[in-house]
Amino acid sequence: MNFFQILSEIEKVDPEVYERLDSRRRVFKHMSGVGQKLAAAALPMFVGSVLNKAYAQTNSGLAVQDVLNFALKLEYLEMYFYQQRTGLQNISVNNMAALATIASDELNHVNFLKTAIGGISGAVVFSDPTVNAYDFSGGKGTGAGPFSDWKSNPATYLALAESLEDTGVRAYKGAAPLTSVMANKTVLTAALNIHSIEARHASHIRAMRRAGASNNTPSQGVPASPYDAKPKSWISGTDNGGAAAMYTAPVYGAGNDTGTATYGASNQTGSAAGVTFVAESNITQGGVALSSTTLPNTANFPASAFSEAFDEGLDVGTVSAIAKTFVVAGNTMFG
């Protein structure tokens, strides 16, 4: 069956697609209640904006083209990040080549998603924001954020890379069970097939970090607890908050279960659908608390193995708040 024909059919059931894509109108809707939300919210850097939280609550519907546009935004972010690797100093030949491979993959993902969305009748493809939309120093356009040496210092660059890849991997998992995605087998399978490539990227980035950027045989690097500076290729607990815990903790923390997104054919929300966004340290899966009591053959296994064996998903709102950290002030692509 024609992939784009399938997408066109799905589009027919969501006539409000234009409203959903108008983020400015949505922002004005949620200006009321700002005071309450400011008081209630803890605001570490990555989860900054009240408006992000408001936007996160209004992810009802999430038609397939909305989900694909969100994925496209994340892929653009990664694409432009990897495109700017060329000034890195003291990085091994193999590691530079790996970054080039990843850059090529992200470009391919962008191109695929543009085509896929373009094939949906009436859908508006998210426009190329250009490289100028981003400030990977975390400075919102000043270039002077906490990661200000990201273009030249490979340790900083790889710290960002790990954070971005781990975020993207969580995002795809959060999106797969959405009603509109599960209803479209072609899109679901494509999303899974992009997701696993991103997880491979994440694994390799972590290898490069634990071995050190100048090391030419990253597979031989040895991790070191608490796995923030020298991580395993998989997330262990919360990796002590990640590569730069003060800023990256939200990448490994819990998300937001109170959104209105629906999952599966029964259009259930959150926990009713079995979809909850918990921290990466989670060791309860499908209602089963994992331990040597519930899994008898795991006696003497290290406690960390139970959280490592499963990655976690993340909701659109929380991912948006993290991604927004690297977008220049005033750009509303992530709310």
Added chain:
Amino acid sequence: MSTNLPLGTPPPVAAIDRPLYTPIKRRSFFMYAGATAGATALVLAGCSKSDETPGLVNVGSGDAGVLNYAYALEQLEAAFYTKLRSGSYYMGLGSTSAEKLILDDLYYHEVIHRDFLNAAIVAAKATPIKSLEVDFSGINFNDRASVLGTAKAFEDLGVAAYNGAGQYITNPGYLFIAGKIVSVEARHAAIIRDLVMENTFVGTDIAGSNSQEISKSPSTVVATANTFLANGSKLDVSGIM
């Protein structure tokens, strides 16, 4: 099931059986004519593969079938990472070496996956398939290349399998769990591949030119998986597709 047909008449072949149909040649006909063994052979010529090889393990259908399919693959991986621990390649690794730490974690993770899926199937009020008997006769557990090459094959196969099975899951909670597992399998695959050769964490053998994983249907996956499963433990996934 048997369909007694006049010799030389091609039986009506269902698409799923088409590759298995072999016309009986004239010479064979004479061998079979009038012989009891031949009569049995004729009967079998019209039958599905499951009938030819009684003892295929049927994973079932629906979401429980997909979970059992995943359970089967995790059994295979868990058995592999367990067995390699008594081979001289693993036992010769330095206690704090990267490779030992990786193979230890993979062992823990796959046993956890296997036992979790068993528990999940029971919790879903379905019946887990039996404990499968593996066939690792083709693997040399004393040789790094053989062990890591097999690990790479299993991990890549697992990723392709989970990605290809997602579309058959109807419960979003199960799809979510499958995503959480395949995410880790892909991380496994990447580092194992890097151990085999640096920078092969992705490659044209597992991803298309669009940089997407090449997912595989359950039937394609078990064609490979069954080569590592003993007779009596080979899988039948016809119910979940």
